[in-house]
Amino acid sequence: MSVEVLDGATIFNFVEDEEAFSLSIRDRFAHLDTNHDGLLSYAEMLKELQSLRVFETHYGIDVKPDPEEIAHVYDSLFVQFDHDSNGAVDLEEFKAETKRMMLAMANGMGFLPVQMVLEEDSYLKKAVEKEYSSTKVKQLIN
Template sequence: MGVAVINGPIVTAFLEDREAFDRCAEEQFASFDANGDGVLSRAELMVGFEELRFFEPHAELTAEEIDALFDKVFERFDSDRNGTVDLDEFKAEMREIMSAVARGMDEVPIFVPLESDSFLMRAAEYQASKTGKKLVC
């Protein structure tokens, strides 16, 4: 876990560099693919998201409600509805999620605690490598 300085333009710049974004998505996908079969099962995607703290326990949500929420998330990723998520589906949905994050942020930089291998941390590291500014602590 680290702290990064992040804003909408930093995330957008990362998304616009297709090579950098795709490399990050491919690495994340491979880390989620526990059995190495080249696709993500519902369980593999859930474990991966839990490791990145996408689904933090919330007192107001029951385990059943969190499970139902994840069902909806998995449906978004599994665009061809075959019961697994392939790399192209993963990249497309992560790009959509990151685009929404960028649109929701303005230009004012904020300090955010992030997992070291999260997409937002990778965006901050990408920007730091391009500008020479220290954006990650």
């Protein structure tokens, strides 16, 4: 984990960079697709959602969540990704929904910089790294 400064523009620029965003999506998808069938099952997506521990902590303190409520939230998230309702998420569905979620996050953040703790392999961390490398290239050119 690291503490980074970012704003909505950082996320927008990352998502709009088709090459960088697509590469990140393909990497994450391949990591999640444990049986290598080109689709993410509910079980494969569930492992990723559970690893985030979003529902098990509140302000950094472990809490005992209601298992039925958590199952409902995970089911709803999976349905968001499974656009064609075939019970699996393909790469394009994964990319489209991830893009939609990231753009919603960027819109919610606005353009005032905020400081956040980011996981090393998160999309937000990749967005910050892309912005940083772009800034360094511009500085070298000038």
